[in-house]
Amino acid sequence: MQTLTRRPRWIKRRVLVVLDGLIVVGSLQLATMIHVESLQPFSNGSLWLTIGLLIPGSLLLFHWLGLYRVVIRYMSHVTVPTVVMVVVASALLVAPASSLAGHSVGLSITVVYALLLLLGIGSLRFVLRELYRRSQRRQRKPVVIYGAGAAGCELVAALRNGDEYEPAAFVDDWRGLEGSMVEGLRVHQPVALAALVQEHRAAMVLLAIPSAPRWRRREILHWLSGLSVPLKTIPGSADVIAGRAKISELRDVALEDLLGREAVPAFPELMEANIRDKAVMVTGAGGSIGSELCRQILDQRPVRLLLIDNCEFALYAIEQELKQHIENTQSHCELKPLLISVQHSGSLEAIFSSFEVHTVYHAAAYKHVPMVEFNLIQGVSNNVFGTLNLAKAAMAAGVETFVVVSTDKAVRPTNAMGASKRLTELICQAFAHAQSRTRFCMVRFGNVLGSSGSVVPVFHRQIEQGGPIKVTHPDITRYFMTIPEAAQLVIQAGAMGEGGEVFVLDMGEPVRIYDLARNMVRLSGLEVKDAEHPEGDIEIVYSGLRPGEKLYEELLIGHDVSRTRHDRIMTSKERFWEWPRLDAFLQELEQAFITTDYMRIRELLQLAPLDYHPLDEIADLVWEARQAMLPHTQAPCTGANTASSPVVRLDPVLNSVPKEG
Template identity: 90%
Template sequence: MASLMKSLSMTPRWIKRRVLVVLDGVIVAGSLQLATMIHLESLQPPRNTSLWMTIGWLVPISLLFFHWLGLYRVVIRYMSHVTVPTVVIVVVTSALLVAPASYLAGHSIGPSIIVIYALLLLLGIGSLRFLLRELYRHSQRRQRKPVVIYGAGAAGCELVAALRNGGEYEPVAFVDDWRGLEGAMVEGLRVHQPVALAALVQEHQVAMVLLAIPSAPRWRRREILHWLSDLSVPLKTIPGSADVIAGRAKISELREVALEDLLGRESVPAFPELMEANIRDKAVMVTGAGGSIGSELCRQILAQNPVRLLLVDNCEFALYAIEQELKQHIESTQSRCELKPLLISVQHSGSLKAVFESFEVHTVYHAAAYKHVPMVEFNLVQGVSNNVFGTLHLAKAAMAAGVETFVVVSTDKAVRPTNAMGASKRLTELICQAFAYAQSGTRFCMVRFGNVLGSSGSVVPVFRKQIEQGGPIKVTHPDITRYFMTIPEAAQLVIQAGAMGEGGEVFVLDMGEPVRIHDLARNMVRLSGLEVKDAEHPEGDIEIVYSGLRPGEKLFEELLIGHDVSKTRHDRIMTSKERFWEWPRLEAFLQELEQAFIATDHLRIRQLLQSAPLDYHPLDEIADLVWEARQAMLPQTRRQRPGTNATLRAVARLEPVLKPVTKEG
């Protein structure tokens, strides 16, 4: 049967249509003949010549009307209840043709025969098509993967229809936690309670569970996902209701489970007045516009109708990608915003000055930074220089141009940093704090948060790739934890925090509960339908191995330096007052630091960073690759370590400058 249906499905459509026309002709003739037999209460076919003449007229005329009414445009394998009105219309039409056909044949047929004929024809034409559809589906079921759908609501029903019309999956059952549906039949499938899922997986050899609850709150989805992870069955989900309603996705588009469903929280509605305060009808600049946070900032800024959006990035491809995306959005929405892609490094003070002189800018969102901890450790000079002096040049150019608001995107790694990247970002905060109190023309504020899901270098895509390659998953330490937030939520909160600042504040975003990376890796393995390989499960699929903490990496991240924390009008945004140096003192320090960069003096850079109010306590030796290469070329007796007398004497020259008391702010 399967091979026969396969050969039939591969037959040219015009041949299948002609076969269907012939079968319909037989059904029309047989229905009228059978209707007459029922009316006459006879088991013998009537031998009335005029009846056969009526059939001779009725069959071709009916088939012509069937074709004209679109019956043969319906693809049988995709038939659904939507086709029923078409079948009813052609049946009624054919029934109305019986009387004229009998008149042409010189024969009179009573109304009762016509009614019986219509019912038989409806049964025959409808049954033929639905029988052929079911035969086709039955032949396909053996080739499809059985799946269970979690959620028997409207989305689940739509998903069943889409899967049956597809060629890869065959739904075998529904699972829904609403007890009112238990045992009910929906779309021909029985609805089971979640506790029966393990048995269903075993009984039907289920290849995948599909989550069809797009409108469920995130906390509920998270509960379900945690529960399903114990089954070690592959899990996919349909798009969220917002994407479906907006037309950005279809129910049938199966996706990998979004880790924000597993880790995130319910998003808080944005305050429209905060979102538009620094953007609407203003010119806005975003540095690092091609990055994860920068690009999302650009998307959300564009939605607030700025008059001009300046995209600043030193990566050509990243800048091109975001510029093309935003340009398409502007064209589709007929926005009046001017888009200016600028291929500039924030370390080039002259280029920055020229940009501010050429374009009036009201608001700056500074997201450009080297952020990968090991990469900055391996490239200490360039990493710290870009983060610190790039911010310094940008802030000076912004103040000179009269920019109204300057918002810096910071990181939780700036809190009591153990790596150069975190130290550089804390020094960036100090620069903006100093400028905030040294002048009044430009309002500076900093927004600090942790990791974002799906950003470049994030563990989530790395783990997913390692799972696809068969493992192992590499985790640095069994106890390492991190805060996570979705990119859209982080960008939205950055914009709102920037609108609340009066000047010099460090805003801290509520990141929720920290996540143990080992647990994240284990859940990702199980949600992929695999089993973690360990001492208890030596037959498992994916092993989790520990590679050790990388240079400068901490086990636990923090968000606050002190305890002077205040709430804001937004539940997810706090503000913290933290100590800093006033500008004259910080300026002298930065001049010494710049000289160390020019001399590529790694020891002096580290010692200077330790002398500033950064709470910088490096855990490892200097890991800069140039430093290590230089050390390898020196004799053992001449090799230097951080804290040597030469470096301490260099720092001692700063003592007269560093004497003023620090300012608390």
């Protein structure tokens, strides 16, 4: 069989033509024998002449009707109408052929001939297809499919037409299917899965339940993680229906399935309130949250979208993606990619004066805790004074809505990044109460799956490298949500703000990072290497908390929390400083930056109403290098502005709130 399948298609087609010719001969002979009840039906040459006329006529009809265009290895029930059609056509030739041969064939012989021909031609092709599949099975990896529904059946067909996997059995938790045959495979209960994997030496379990709710998928995945067999899933039903994916495209299990968090439908009126037919600006447009905000904003049909980022490649990448989206959807939104930093107040003022902007989504920030700890001045100044510059430029230009993307690390922060983000919230709260022309609101949430620097891609890479997986602490927990859900909720929260609110997204239950790492190992078909399993594959080691890192995160500062019309969005009223007092504080902080006075920066951050309680000594790399250079008897360096002290030059910060109107 292997030798035949490697032959050119024209050779295989000729072999099939010869076999069909023999089936035509055999069918007519056998039909005549049955009719005359004799093993020697041909007393003269008239029937042989009938066969001689019938064979070329039938084969020509087979070719003309498309029988030989069917690829046998991909045959299915769809081919049956073609086979029936060629059989009927050949049967209609029997009477004319017999008349030309001088021998009349009765209707009964024609009917029996048609039935025998149908059986012969159909059986030949399905036997050849099965022989081909059997020859290929030895080279394929057996898999067990969880889910015997429509998606599972489509997956079986797709796998059988491929070259990599061979379906071995179905597993389904609906008892009505237990023991039945679907697509030629027996359906088993989930309790038999471990035995099936061992019996068939399955290389993988494929999850084919795209329409199941996420909580159900989480239950199944939690149970399957104990099998230590690789697990993949097919795309979700929405992606398949929309044409973004095919059933046969196997994927790694999405981490959102492990969280079991169901997506909540968006409120269309909230999604479009600040966007439809308006000019929108997104800062940090090339980042994880910023880029997803841009994608969802485009779907709401703005007239103009300004992309702000200081990373050239990130800005280029999101611009190219959005341009393609605009072409595909034939929308008329203007894209304006602007390569600037939010610390450049003059550039921001020029942009606002050149382009009318109605709504600003401010996602630009340095968000990685250790990086801001190691680069204290640049990290804090970017987050704080970048927001200050942007907010003042927006107010001066009469922007309607200003939405700040914040973080759970701003709640009782133990690191400079969290303190800087809480300070940006204070700035927006102060401006919201100092004027009414521009609505300010803040949206606070935790980690997002798959963002830059997230633990998930890091863990994936460490698993691919054979381990170990590095977890900072056995008890560390974090909140997680998907990037699309976070962006969607940011847009909706921004539409509900009246001015000065801190919106807090419902993140569900916190996730223990060790459990996350362990599940990722098990679902990759590997075993965690520990004291109980010394022969395991991947070890999980503890690297210790990084500078400024907490064991757990919080979302709320106080207890004055109110629900909103959206189930996943809460609002909190939190204390802040009025603008005059905050303005004086920011001027002192700016002076500390200019003089690179690290101790003063930390002192000021602790004096502000941030609840900032650093857990570690200053970790800034420049500060540590200076300390190492000092004699042990000298007092700690405060970074006073001396001749040897580097100066950080910031754009001048305006000291007054722009007047309304």
